[in-house]
Amino acid sequence: xxxxxxxxxxxxxxxxxxxxxxxxxxxxxxxxxxxxxxxxxxxxxxxxxxxxxxxxxxxxxxxxxxxxxxxxxxxxxxxxxxxxxxxxxxxxxxxxxxxxxxxxxxxxxxxxxxxxxxxxxxxxxxxxxxxxxxxxxxxxxxxxxxxxxxxxxxxxxxxxxxxxxxxxxxxxxxxxxxxxxxxxxxxxxxxxxxxxxxxxxxxxxxxxxxxxxxxxxxxxxxxxxxxxxxxxxxxxxxxxxxxxxxxxxxxxxxxxxxxxxxxxxxxxxxxxxxxxxxxxxxxxxxxxxxxxxxxxxxxxxxxxxxxxxxxxxxxxxxxxxxxxxxxxxxxxxxxxxxxxxxxxxxxxxxxxxxxxxxxxxxxxxxxxxxxxxxxxxxxxxxxxxx
Amino acid sequence: xxxxxxxxxxxxxxxxxxxxxxxxxxxxxxxxxxxxxxxxxxxxxxxxxxxxxxxxxxxxxxxxxxxxxxxxxxxxxxxxxxxxxxxxxxxxxxxxxxxxxxxxxxxxxxxxxxxxxxxxxxxxxxxxxxxxxxxxxxxxxxxxxxxxxxxxxxxxxxxxxxxxxxxxxxxxxxxxxxxxxxxxxxxxxxxxxxxxxxxxxxxxxxxxxxxxxxxxxxxxxxxxxxxxxxxxxxxxxxxxxxxxxxxxxxxxxxxxxxxxxxxxxxxxxxxxxxxxxxxxxxxxxxxxxxxxxxxxxxxxxxxxxxxxxxxxxxxxxxxxxxxxxxxxxxxxxxxxxxxxxxxx
Amino acid sequence: xxxxxxxxxxxxxxxxxxxxxxxxxxxxxxxxxxxxxxxxxxxxxxxxxxxxxxxxxxxxxxxxxxxxxxxxxxxxxxxxxxxxxxxxxxxxxxxxxxxxxxxxxxxxxxxxxxxxxxxxxxxxx
Numbered sequence: 001x002x003x004x005x006x007x008x009x010x011x012x013x014x015x016x017x018x019x020x021x022x023x024x025x026x027x028x029x030x031x032x033x034x035x036x037x038x039x040x041x042x043x044x045x046x047x048x049x050x051x052x053x054x055x056x057x058x059x060x061x062x063x064x065x066x067x068x069x070x071x072x073x074x075x076x077x078x079x080x081x082x083x084x085x086x087x088x089x090x091x092x093x094x095x096x097x098x099x100x101x102x103x104x105x106x107x108x109x110x111x112x113x114x115x116x117x118x119x120x121x122x123x124x125x126x127x128x129x130x131x132x133x134x135x136x137x138x139x140x141x142x143x144x145x146x147x148x149x150x151x152x153x154x155x156x157x158x159x160x161x162x163x164x165x166x167x168x169x170x171x172x173x174x175x176x177x178x179x180x181x182x183x184x185x186x187x188x189x190x191x192x193x194x195x196x197x198x199x200x201x202x203x204x205x206x207x208x209x210x211x212x213x214x215x216x217x218x219x220x221x222x223x224x225x226x227x228x229x230x231x232x233x234x235x236x237x238x239x240x241x242x243x244x245x246x247x248x249x250x251x252x253x254x255x256x257x258x259x260x261x262x263x264x265x266x267x268x269x270x271x272x273x274x275x276x277x278x279x280x281x282x283x284x285x286x287x288x289x290x291x292x293x294x295x296x297x298x299x300x301x302x303x304x305x306x307x308x309x310x311x312x313x314x315x316x317x318x319x320x321x322x323x324x325x326x327x328x329x330x331x332x333x334x335x336x337x338x339x340x341x342x343x344x345x346x347x348x349x350x351x352x353x354x355x356x357x358x359x360x361x362x363x364x365x366x367x368x369x370x371x372x373x374x375x376x377x378x379x380x381x382x383x384x385x386x
Numbered sequence: 387x388x389x390x391x392x393x394x395x396x397x398x399x400x401x402x403x404x405x406x407x408x409x410x411x412x413x414x415x416x417x418x419x420x421x422x423x424x425x426x427x428x429x430x431x432x433x434x435x436x437x438x439x440x441x442x443x444x445x446x447x448x449x450x451x452x453x454x455x456x457x458x459x460x461x462x463x464x465x466x467x468x469x470x471x472x473x474x475x476x477x478x479x480x481x482x483x484x485x486x487x488x489x490x491x492x493x494x495x496x497x498x499x500x501x502x503x504x505x506x507x508x509x510x511x512x513x514x515x516x517x518x519x520x521x522x523x524x525x526x527x528x529x530x531x532x533x534x535x536x537x538x539x540x541x542x543x544x545x546x547x548x549x550x551x552x553x554x555x556x557x558x559x560x561x562x563x564x565x566x567x568x569x570x571x572x573x574x575x576x577x578x579x580x581x582x583x584x585x586x587x588x589x590x591x592x593x594x595x596x597x598x599x600x601x602x603x604x605x606x607x608x609x610x611x612x613x614x615x616x617x618x619x620x621x622x623x624x625x626x627x628x629x630x631x632x633x634x635x636x637x638x639x640x641x642x643x644x645x646x647x648x649x650x651x652x653x654x655x656x657x658x659x660x661x662x663x664x665x666x667x668x669x670x671x672x673x674x675x676x677x678x679x680x681x682x683x684x685x686x687x688x689x690x691x692x693x694x695x696x697x698x699x700x701x702x703x704x705x706x707x708x709x710x711x712x713x714x715x716x717x718x719x720x721x722x723x724x725x726x727x728x729x730x
Numbered sequence: 731x732x733x734x735x736x737x738x739x740x741x742x743x744x745x746x747x748x749x750x751x752x753x754x755x756x757x758x759x760x761x762x763x764x765x766x767x768x769x770x771x772x773x774x775x776x777x778x779x780x781x782x783x784x785x786x787x788x789x790x791x792x793x794x795x796x797x798x799x800x801x802x803x804x805x806x807x808x809x810x811x812x813x814x815x816x817x818x819x820x821x822x823x824x825x826x827x828x829x830x831x832x833x834x835x836x837x838x839x840x841x842x843x844x845x846x847x848x849x850x851x852x853x854x855x
Contacts, residue, residue: 059641219605607798639780639816
């Protein structure tokens with residue numbers, strides 16, 4: 001925790017990175033946090049492997065080739081090197097950490113235990129020991145297939161000053177708007193904690209598409225948007241945002257542009273068949289601003305790059321899109337590059353303000369830890385220092 | 387001038403199809419043609435101005451009159467539906483053969499003035515030997531302009547198990563229409579994350595499953611292998627093509643070394659190999675957005691009009707592409723299908 | 731003798747850069763990578779044309795090739811650099827991507843004289 005120190009200068013937050021994957025130094029480090037009754041049970045390291053998925057492996061085993069720490073640790077495991085690459089090189093002020101150390105398991109008690117270990121580990125390391133500068137925030141991992149245990153985990157961490165979000169996994173057994181998941185939303189809403197949807201895959205039936213299994217990573221990864229669209233449509237039509245009015249969900253790593261034509265389609269279907277969705281009391285397009293957000297990474301690259309700006313206008317990107325790097329993953333987005341792709345009037349909001357609002361973060365921070373080595377070209381008036 | 391590339395003819399009654407089957411299939415029970423899951427809330431054949439649509443669509447001369455005379459269509463392609471993924475492959479192919487015989491005999495001969503229907507050859511691509519035989523059986527009947535397979539599948543359509551079937555299609559210059567079929571069969575979940583709760587979800591999302599077949603066809607090099615192989619995604623969802631293909635293009639360079647047999651970006655296959663049937667549920671709601679969106683989504687390259695008569699998804703040609711300029715409208719209503727199918 | 735008109739920059743002794751190795755140098759605000767591909771030397775900007783990654787920090791490798799689907803063999807070992815971020819494959823000799831449409835990174839001619847390596851800052855050969 002930061003001491004209230006008058007001598008520490010406060011500076012304005014210009015870049016919030018809503019998707020950074022801190023990793024344990026080793027699976028041994030994480031196993032120490034497993035609840036007693038699970039600690040002696042053997043299970044594969046790959047369950048905990050925050051980096052490499054067990055199947056459909058991304059290029060370079062999903063890591064940036066230049067993110068191996070000089071000390072030799074796995075990408076994202078070395079706080080000094082992470083600060084260098086994220087705070088200094090990428091110019092990030094706050095980083096929301098999403099640990100990918102819980103790959104779904106059939107045994108929900110077991111998966112909940114891995115969640116519990118992950119959250120305890122994150123709290124003990126990146127959110128305290130490594131967080132003297134106060135620039136990291138964390139995401140609570142839950143086992144969504146056991147909502148009772150998931151709620152218990154949420155209750156445990158809800159008051160923590162640095163946990164700011166709860167992660168849902170799109171590799172689920174049912175679309176996430178359905179009733180069995182509602183206790184999770186009830187708890188999240190009660191604590192005013194936003195949720196995020198982010199992939200963390202395991203082998204097996206979670207990978208099955210409506211038409212069978214993909215042969216190649218390319219097929220699997222390129223079509224994340226279809227999975228994300230499934231969950232979004234389910235959440236809207238099953239009325240979770242009507243039932244829990246302060247609920248909000250960020251869709252991270254699943255792309256953004258797909259939302260535009262999907263919403264048109266949903267509105268048209270709603271016109272003819274909306275009576276069926278008795279839980280969804282408003283017109284479908286009225287949920288975007290108050291309830292739905294998108295992470296920028298991996299940034300959509302339309303055939304004509306400037307078309308991205310039009311897509312962002314259509315989805316009210318100035319209010320609904322939040323910057324992310326996905327550090328230390330292979331398809332990392334550098335903020336300078338992303339900045340150039342955004343309409344200029346959206347830049348400050350996308351890079352910081354929308355996330356500050358969504359996660360309820362202080363807009364000024366203590367000037368501790370590395371600062372950007374190359375200043376970002378934000379509109380004048382945005383770079384204000386106390 | 388208008389070409390309607392997707393009309394679904396219906397059997398007069400449950401027994402009609404059995405007349406075209408030999409034993410042992412003739413006396414084998416067969417599931418109903420409709421969807422077991424997600425029935426359309428107001429009826430499968432509920433069309434606002436056409437209370438008799440189901441009747442008309444099961445009678446060739448009535449349908450002829452409705453389509454060619456009343457609706458002013460110039461060419462129409464029939465896409466009969468079968469039963470989706472039946473577990474017994476031989477039974478499935480027997481249903482396909484019977485459907486093709488029924489279509490040829492009952493429907494493709496009927497004329498209205500000089501106009502008549504074109505047809506689709508149904509096959510089950512999970513049974514390549516019989517599917518190829520059936521394609522060969524109909525290939526020289528010029529009234530059949532394409533092959534029809536279900537959207538539902540046990541493996542996405544780029545998979546090497548299907549290659550013999552696609553080879554036969556390409557050999558005879560017959561494109562393949564992929565369209566949701568049946569619905570009381572051994573299908574997987576309709577979404578990548580399980581069963582939807584609501585019909586609304588099904589109606590919004592199911593057509594977007596074309597993405598999985600498209601990604602598979604591209605990744606497995608099917609379009610490179612068979613230059614003449616073409617597919618049509620018959621359930622709509624064309625608007626999702628743009629954001630999906632951008633993502634495929636973006637992922638292509640990083641991952642092509644896993645699939646090094648071709649050098650083309652995924653989007654480069656669209657013009658030659660991929661088409662979509664239109665849907666009344668696609669398109670910006672704001673008229674003013676239409677022109678900008680067309681500039682981005684380029685429907686003139688890949689979209690063809692299909693009314694989907696007599697189903698709940700029906701959209702008449704008069705309502706289709708209302709916000710498009712005249713030239714684009716003509717391309718979508720006529721020229722694209724005319725060029726693609728080689729119709730006069 | 732080296733042409734006095736060229737803008738030659740001294741990189742290092744030839745035997746300081748062994749086959750398979752990459753050396754990154756900073757010249758006039760530019761970061762440039764110098765490669766030794768089986769005894770021949772190449773140089774290119776250390777900046778990926780895609781999204782600005784430090785291209786020359788990437789893995790030097792070969793690439794799978796296939797005339798037909800599913801029959802894959804390995805080729806061009808040591809001639810390809812994969813961008814450390816999105817893994818785009820670049821031909822080290824030409825600075826062009828393997829996959830089309832071709833994107834390219836600026837390359838520089840590399841000369842040897844008196845046991846030392848020089849890059850010509852005038853640019854692409």
